[in-house]
Amino acid sequence: MSESSPFLQACAEWKKAEQQKSSFGFVKLGIKAGVPIRVRFLDAAPLKRVLHYESLKGTTVICPEHDCLFCSRGDKRVDRFFINVVDRADDRVKVLEFSAALRDEMFEMVKELAASGESKELLDPRNYDLVITRTGTGKDTRYAVAKMDGKLTATDYKSYDLEKYLVPMNPKEMVNKQESRPAPVEVEKPVGDFGTEPPPVVPSVPDTDENPLDIGDLDL
Numbered sequence: 001m002s003e004s005s006p007f008l009q010a011c012a013e014w015k016k017a018e019q020q021k022s023s024f025g026f027v028k029l030g031i032k033a034g035v036p037i038r039v040r041f042l043d044a045a046p047l048k049r050v051l052h053y054e055s056l057k058g059t060t061v062i063c064p065e066h067d068c069l070f071c072s073r074g075d076k077r078v079d080r081f082f083i084n085v086v087d088r089a090d091d092r093v094k095v096l097e098f099s100a101a102l103r104d105e106m107f108e109m110v111k112e113l114a115a116s117g118e119s120k121e122l123l124d125p126r127n128y129d130l131v132i133t134r135t136g137t138g139k140d141t142r143y144a145v146a147k148m149d150g151k152l153t154a155t156d157y158k159s160y161d162l163e164k165y166l167v168p169m170n171p172k173e174m175v176n177k178q179e180s181r182p183a184p185v186e187v188e189k190p191v192g193d194f195g196t197e198p199p200p201v202v203p204s205v206p207d208t209d210e211n212p213l214d215i216g217d218l219d220l
């Protein structure tokens with residue numbers, strides 16, 4: 001691809017943006033092995049969700065954590081954490097989704113800063129940037145977290161309301177998912193001969209774009 005072609009460049013940018021967009025509807029910041037990311041937290045604390053990944057190929061279910069059909073049939077549960085961040089690479093608000101391994105690494109770093117007793121501001125990662133580096137895949141995945149000082153360019157960033165984006169499944173949705181039936185879609189049915197194929201499924205909890213089992217971000 002030629003960098004000098006505005007057409008190719010624009011298309012590549014769009015494609016990249018689409019790929020970054022999580023199935024949950026927000027723009028997600030992924031962490032690739034060997035490529036450090038630099039972020040500023042916008043939330044005081046992350047939001048925790050329990051996810052089922054393997055129930056149906058390529059789909060994610062947010063577990064309601066009680067009366068869950070997927071739990072009751074023994075599906076694997078994975079804790080994931082979500083937080084609004086400013087991606088310092090492009091100054092955009094994205095959602096960082098992370099595992100317990102990265103949570104522990106950040107926890108230790110902030111605890112050490114707190115123990116240094118230098119400043120109360122150090123207790124809150126909203127006051128400085130974090131540089132996160134991932135190495136390895138699968139069970140060998142490791143994270144390194146470092147603090148970095150820097151000023152944000154804007155004074156106000158619009159965060160995602162994560163509670164609204166990450167709604168646990170309700171019993172009806174679970175039954176629909178489990179039976180692989182299309183969830184009720186409130187659109188006008190097209191008229192014509194479309195064979196016996198059902199209309200495209202629009203799941204209320206969309207499919208995940210990234211299975212943690214594939215990206216090696218999973219630690220159980």
Ligand SMILES: [Zn+2]
Nearest residue numbers: 063068070071
């Ligand atoms: Zn469950």
